[in-house]
Amino acid sequence: MKPAILFAAAIAMSATSAAAQDVCMSAPELEASLKDWYGEQPVDGSQTDTTTIWASEQTGTWTLVQYLADGQSCVLAQGYDWGAEVSEDLVVAALTEQP
Numbered sequence: 001m002k003p004a005i006l007f008a009a010a011i012a013m014s015a016t017s018a019a020a021q022d023v024c025m026s027a028p029e030l031e032a033s034l035k036d037w038y039g040e041q042p043v044d045g046s047q048t049d050t051t052t053i054w055a056s057e058q059t060g061t062w063t064l065v066q067y068l069a070d071g072q073s074c075v076l077a078q079g080y081d082w083g084a085e086v087s088e089d090l091v092v093a094a095l096t097e098q099p
Helices: 002-014 027-038 088-096
Strands: 024-026 051-055 062-067 072-079
Touching (some): 024 027
Antiparallel strands (some): 062 072
16 A cells, blocks of 8 residues: 555645656666765655656655656656655645645
């Protein structure tokens, strides 16, 4: 249940986050950028067949990445305020408050 909640939370947060407009590049290049520039790592349990949430508790940034069959990856959403203090209960509460 936790991976589904994390994925749903990222989608819900994307409505209020800065829109990532067509940021696509090779998957290794995007992953290196997320690691080097933002200190982000894949969030355990956040992977689906085509998406992964990357986040950094140190910087508070998060990025939802879509992986394409051709080896490219695209940023679907990004934002701030990611942290260990975000509990499952808070995520569920935030999801239920969405219009």
